[in-house]
Amino acid sequence: MRFCTLLFCASIAFGVAFDTTITVTRAAEGVYVFSSGRDGHVRNLNSIAVVNEADVLIFDTNTRPATTRAVLAELRKITDKPVRWIVNSHWHPDHWSGNEVYAAEFPGVTIISTEETRDYMRNIAPAWPEMFAGRLRRMQQEATDSVEDREAIERYTGLVADTSALKRVYPNVVYRDRMNLHSGARRFELLSMCGDATASTVLYLPKEKTVLIGDLLAYPTQWGAQGSSLSAWIDSLHRLDAMDIETIVAGHGPVMHDKKYLRLVIELFETARKQVRELLLGGMVELADVQKAVKLGHLRPKFEEMAATFTTDCVRMAYLEARDGMNSVK
Numbered sequence: 113m114r115f116c117t118l119l120f121c122a123s124i125a126f127g128v129a130f131d132t133t134i135t136v137t138r139a140a141e142g143v144y145v146f147s148s149g150r151d152g153h154v155r156n157l158n159s160i161a162v163v164n165e166a167d168v169l170i171f172d173t174n175t176r177p178a179t180t181r182a183v184l185a186e187l188r189k190i191t192d193k194p195v196r197w198i199v200n201s202h203w204h205p206d207h208w209s210g211n212e213v214y215a216a217e218f219p220g221v222t223i224i225s226t227e228e229t230r231d232y233m234r235n236i237a238p239a240w241p242e243m244f245a246g247r248l249r250r251m252q253q254e255a256t257d258s259v260e261d262r263e264a265i266e267r268y269t270g271l272v273a274d275t276s277a278l279k280r281v282y283p284n285v286v287y288r289d290r291m292n293l294h295s296g297a298r299r300f301e302l303l304s305m306c307g308d309a310t311a312s313t314v315l316y317l318p319k320e321k322t323v324l325i326g327d328l329l330a331y332p333t334q335w336g337a338q339g340s341s342l343s344a345w346i347d348s349l350h351r352l353d354a355m356d357i358e359t360i361v362a363g364h365g366p367v368m369h370d371k372k373y374l375r376l377v378i379e380l381f382e383t384a385r386k387q388v389r390e391l392l393l394g395g396m397v398e399l400a401d402v403q404k405a406v407k408l409g410h411l412r413p414k415f416e417e418m419a420a421t422f423t424t425d426c427v428r429m430a431y432l433e434a435r436d437g438m439n440s441v442k
């Protein structure tokens with residue numbers, strides 16, 4: 113049976129620019145997707161609750177604790193069962209910065225990620241307050257007097273304040289490669305895969321044929337990665353394609369009930385990789401030249417929104433991978 117029922121929307125006002133409207137969608141039996149709007153860092157962000165016989169598992173916990181509190185308020189309209197498990201798909205700040213809200217509300221909650229993800233969190237998160245503050249200063253310097261710019265700065269100012277005040281709560285159970293969890297009749301398979309972050313967790317519910325994939329996909333704009341490998345990402349997408357799945361919940365965007373978008377992204381990645389390899393074998397050297405020579409425009413009509421920045425990122429990833437991480441020599 114397929115579910116995709118829009119249950120309700122709720123909104124809490126935190127200023128015009130920080131949108132804490134939560135849209136709740138039922139994706140499968142007991143699987144609820146809480147989607148939030150612009151939070152200063154990202155948009156169309158999903159946090160997912162799986163309601164089991166006696167407890168709840170939360171997959172990803174937002175960029176800002178205020179959003180997480182709004183999600184928790186919505187969850188309370190669905191069930192009063194305790195949150196026993198949290199799974200953080202990867203280390204990017206929009207997927208685990210609300211851990212502290214659940215840790216305070218449910219002392220002893222088990223927070224799970226891959227071992228690599230926890231290491232990345234511990235290594236990178238301490239830099240974020242200053243990194244975000246620096247970005248805010250650049251935004252303020254470059255801003256015009258437009259309403260859009262003013263709202264963006266207001267949102268980002270709030271994000272910087274929240275990030276500085278955060279008490280980071282890290283995963284307390286880690287795994288490598290794969291791990292199974294059981295809660296009553298519910299069975300979960302946690303699989304380490306590559307998305308826009310290395311060693312991301314994909315959570316598979318085999319009985320429900322439903323998979324929660326973090327940012328292995330993001331809709332409608334697929335973005336690039338900072339450090340992960342394009343080929344490892346492509347391999348993970350093929351692995352997903354081979355799985356018995358009816359419902360896909362990505363880290364961003366609506367619930368998907370087919371593999372159409374998954375296959376489009378595979379086509380985009382493989383086309384970029386093939387062209388980059390051919391250009392390098394043909395003697396091209398500089399990244400800027402490769403960026404200009406790769407032609408991905410024929411794929412554009414297949415995507416609702418294919419951002420130029422993403423296609424550039426994707427070519428850069430293929431270029432660096434083909435040269436074992438070595439950039440152009442200037």
Ligand SMILES: [Zn+2]
Pocket residue numbers: 154204206207327363364
């Ligand atoms: Zn994300």
